[in-house]
Amino acid sequence: MPPDLLAQARRGDMQAHAELYRRFAAPVFNLALRVLGERAAAEDVVQEVFVRVLGQVRRYRGEAPFGLWLRRLAVNATIDQLRARRFLVATDADALLARLGAPGPLPEQQAEALALLLRLPPRARAVVVLHELEGYTHAELARMFEQTESYSKSILSRALVRLRRRLGRDGIGLESLP
Structure with a gap:
């Protein structure tokens, strides 16, 4: 700049x-x-x-x-x-992707990863995105959400367990997100 x-x-x-x-x-x-x-x-x-x-x-x-x-x-x-x-986010993956109004079709893995992420409850999704994709620490998340570090660690842990359960053996990961 x-x-x-x-x-x-x-x-x-x-x-x-x-x-x-x-x-x-x-x-x-x-x-x-x-x-x-x-x-x-x-x-x-x-x-x-x-x-x-x-x-x-x-x-x-x-x-x-x-x-x-x-x-x-x-x-x-x-x-x-x-x-x-x-x-309150719908759980139908196609409806979620349609609501995003992506300019073109997402590659299959990206679409699946995004749909899975969007199925998380809003706070869990925020913690996952901010920690795993944006690189914020638990201390920073604690200040942002006005909670303790253990709060964000707990939310993240449960969210990742949910995602892993849903991912199964498909090999889709958060790194696939656009």
Whole structure:
């Protein structure tokens, strides 16, 4: 990312904000979609995150790369969305994949892995995605969910057992996710 882009955004340059959106909207959307399993909710998260960026970019101190700072905003907004909506996710895999509105057909293994992940309860899905796919530690998850580390460890352990049971010997793994 060009260093002057962030400086321009801090000064309120709307073209710089538009460029930040172009560069970072897709990763924010994908993170939210993986956790929430709802295309419209993920779009809401993207909108919320970039509204926050407009108001908070001046406070960004540069202690971490901008992408990591933005990712933290995205995770927090996604968890807020999860708390607010108390998602009830259907268990029919085809319906889930259709609700995601993927632009084209997913390879079979990706579709199966995603469908299995989306069958988990919302909090379990969030913990699995944030820990296993996004690399958050149990200490970080504990702070995000305002729980203890043992809470996220327990949720993760039970979710992985459920996934393994469903995976059987098909050889599908979370690494297959888009």
